[in-house]
Amino acid sequence: MTYNPVTTSTWVPLTIQDDSENLLKIVSAEKEFVTDEDGNVWIDAISSWWTMIYGHRHPKLIAALQNQLQSLDHVMLAGNIHESAENLSKVLLELTHLHFKKVFYSDNGSNAIEIALKLAIQYYQNHPDFKPRSEFIVFSNSYHGDSIGAMNVSGKNYFNRIFSELRFPTKEFPAPNCMNCPWGKHPTSCDTECLSDLTLSIKQNEYAGIVIEPLVFGANGMLFYDKKVLIKLRELASSTNTLLIFDEVFTGMGKLGEPFAYQKAGVIPDLLVLAKGLTGGMLPLAATLVPNFIYELFLSKDPYKAFFHAHTMTGNALACSVGYASISMLQEFGLTQVKELEIKLRNHAETFQKKMGTMVENVRVMGGIFAFEWKENVANDEYLNPVGKQIRNSLRKFHILIRPLGRTIYITPPYTISDVSLEKIFMALGSTLLGLLEPEKD
Numbered sequence: 001m002t003y004n005p006v007t008t009s010t011w012v013p014l015t016i017q018d019d020s021e022n023l024l025k026i027v028s029a030e031k032e033f034v035t036d037e038d039g040n041v042w043i044d045a046i047s048s049w050w051t052m053i054y055g056h057r058h059p060k061l062i063a064a065l066q067n068q069l070q071s072l073d074h075v076m077l078a079g080n081i082h083e084s085a086e087n088l089s090k091v092l093l094e095l096t097h098l099h100f101k102k103v104f105y106s107d108n109g110s111n112a113i114e115i116a117l118k119l120a121i122q123y124y125q126n127h128p129d130f131k132p133r134s135e136f137i138v139f140s141n142s143y144h145g146d147s148i149g150a151m152n153v154s155g156k157n158y159f160n161r162i163f164s165e166l167r168f169p170t171k172e173f174p175a176p177n178c179m180n181c182p183w184g185k186h187p188t189s190c191d192t193e194c195l196s197d198l199t200l201s202i203k204q205n206e207y208a209g210i211v212i213e214p215l216v217f218g219a220n221g222m223l224f225y226d227k228k229v230l231i232k233l234r235e236l237a238s239s240t241n242t243l244l245i246f247d248e249v250f251t252g253m254g255k256l257g258e259p260f261a262y263q264k265a266g267v268i269p270d271l272l273v274l275a276k277g278l279t280g281g282m283l284p285l286a287a288t289l290v291p292n293f294i295y296e297l298f299l300s301k302d303p304y305k306a307f308f309h310a311h312t313m314t315g316n317a318l319a320c321s322v323g324y325a326s327i328s329m330l331q332e333f334g335l336t337q338v339k340e341l342e343i344k345l346r347n348h349a350e351t352f353q354k355k356m357g358t359m360v361e362n363v364r365v366m367g368g369i370f371a372f373e374w375k376e377n378v379a380n381d382e383y384l385n386p387v388g389k390q391i392r393n394s395l396r397k398f399h400i401l402i403r404p405l406g407r408t409i410y411i412t413p414p415y416t417i418s419d420v421s422l423e424k425i426f427m428a429l430g431s432t433l434l435g436l437l438e439p440e441k442d
Ligand SMILES: Cc1ncc(COP(=O)(O)O)c(C=O)c1O
Pocket: 107, 108, 109, 110, 111, 113, 143, 144, 145, 146, 213, 218, 219, 247, 248, 249, 250, 275, 276
């Protein structure tokens, strides 16, 4: 059977509703593989939108889920607490070396961002010494989710242009980009020139926060940048009493080789946002981590100081138990595996670069991320650059699933991916791209 977005009863997301798009019907999954209804086995090379960090249906996560099902599935987390949430909160806070004091749960990255924004705004409201603040510093190539608030602190682009009327005030600055520095600088010699406008502005205005993904702007092109930027932002935020909010929905849970990217950069944020790999991708769960200096402003009998925010499924016991197992696995073997994966990706990247020569740009690896730009339609740097879809469809012939970001092609495989599967991905990429260079036959 064939399926397309128009004929299914389900509205498939982030997809042009056109009957020429061929949907795979997936019936099962295991490790880095998913299987379609015809029995074809596919490699999930981007870990289903960066979530399945240990691959699909890891036995330890299944065991944690089954075990939790024996006692408690869900109970509302207002008026109640349960061990599953407490266990995960404690282990998460320990992983931050207790830089954070409280964990606020939600069920997706966008919500966890909304919570961070609302906490930041209320922090100033509750603070006896500060005037209210509500404007955020944001970056051009950023993506923080699709709900109104999360969209608002993302860079303005064609995804969110339709909703621009709904924007609350933000001040957008160009995203730092150490791959193609507009100042022609190198991280070893730069003086964070990319932050000079921001530096002036933050000194002249009272912003509530700076929202940024540390070290990698994921969804808008896998842009890598140096920790110098974060060090400078930390300095600026501290000296102006502005909250520094790190969105680690993508970079957290070991993606860059440390539990959190902020630890790799050595820069501690004021609010930390996590989702995606938190449960190893098995169940929806997100968390916003709050330090004591913010939390203590909410410690009051005055109801006007309380943070009135909840989602019905906040702190779901099944998700928290799987999250706890996922953190244990990260400590037990996940971090070692990402580091090994990084070495393998670097080796593959070197060979790939030699094979592709000047047709690829910015071949790069950080932790479990491999990315590059295909040098075609260079003027069109947006997601809709058709070459992305062309490459995605060509890789389907090799039974490999990717979702390029325009001409930025990347993989983020599970940390547990086998050498054979990795080899297959790079072989398929090479062969697909070389095929694109061949003149079309009549
Ligand atoms: C950095 C970042 N923040 C937030 C989000 C939004 O997360 P969710 O899709 O779970 O709402 C995403 C999703 O891709 C993301 O990459």
